[in-house]
């Protein structure tokens with residue numbers, strides 16, 4: 001403990017409090033900076049113990065600044081499993097009826113909502129009312145109106161609202177953003193975002209409009225929307241979109257199978273994107289400027305992300321996305337750390353406004369103007 005203290009004393013005051021992982025780790029170094037840590041820790045309850053909740057919980061075991069301390073689930077057997085796996089006491093376990101009681105639980109600072117999309121709005125409102133910070137999975141809600149209500153509720157309750165945009169902390173993604181900001185790609189002219197997979201399990205809530213709020217665009221196309229914004233570094237001013245449906249039995253009314261969309265940016269760049277539930281091998285970002293290019297392929301899967309630019313291969317280290325995300329989000333919530341790419345409710349809301357406009361454009365067959373600034 002003494003040597004740990006001595007080590008910490010050699011660091012600056014800010015670094016002592018939050019020795020964040022080096023997101024700009026040099027290309028040569030594949031070792032992750034791993035100092036001891038005894039600063040504040042964000043105590044997190046996960047709501048929704050499904051496939052992504054399970055992945056987040058696993059990744060959180062390597063976090064320094066975030067700790068899984070509670071669960072919220074409607075399935076008692078899952079709660080039991082998680083309790084024994086993660087050493088969670090009975091007093092930190094809730095169901096969907098009683099989770100408002102987290103209000104009185106000092107072991108829980110924040111609730112991470114990882115349930116089907118259409119449930120996020122009401123669940124976030126309840127967590128905010130209980131006075132706890134909220135991390136909410138993407139899409140933050142199923143439309144911009146709901147998103148705005150969530151932002152207002154969290155602001156009124158004086159709690160933070162973050163959206164689970166894990167790519168905003170991913171080292172190769174951040175390197176491309178650094179290069180673009182430094183002018184190394186020149187004037188940005190074009191972005192391509194291909195986001196899709198073949199959805200084969202037709203029993204999923206993802207094909208139920210009531211729970212999903214839409215189709216592929218809500219679930220996977222949102223990566224291309226969000227990526228276009230952080231790769232180009234501007235907010236789009238118009239959108240056009242066309243929908244294709246080849247399987248009306250699987251993708252029923254209101255559940256989009258494939259949408260192609262274009263976003264126009266104030267600096268003149270255009271993004272051309274594809275969102276689909278009916279094709280595999282679609283996870284590619286390509287950013288083109290008048291001095292160079294960057295390609296991420298895969299660009300948003302769980303990784304390792306791979307990429308190259310006109311200067312060569314990207315070699316930043318792979319760290320489980322959710323581990324970095326949760327440590328960084330702990331810093332944002334506990335110490336007002338400012339991320340390179342925002343992950344707050346306003347960021348989630350911009351994507352929802354674009355999603356609303358893409359659906360409107362596909363329906364009307366016309367270009368829709370956006371007012372996101």
Ligand code: NAD
Pocket residue numbers: 048049050051052053074114115116117119137138139164165166205211219
């Ligand atoms: P999932 O079906 O595997 O898990 C959903 C969980 O919600 C289950 O445990 C289920 O029991 C629970 N649930 C609570 N109420 C429910 C209801 N009324 N109907 C159905 N399930 C209910 O889904 P998932 O893949 O874990 O997705 C959950 C959320 O996480 C979605 O919003 C999704 O977009 C998001 N997600 C994000 C990422 C990412 O990389 N950031 C990846 C996958 C999923």
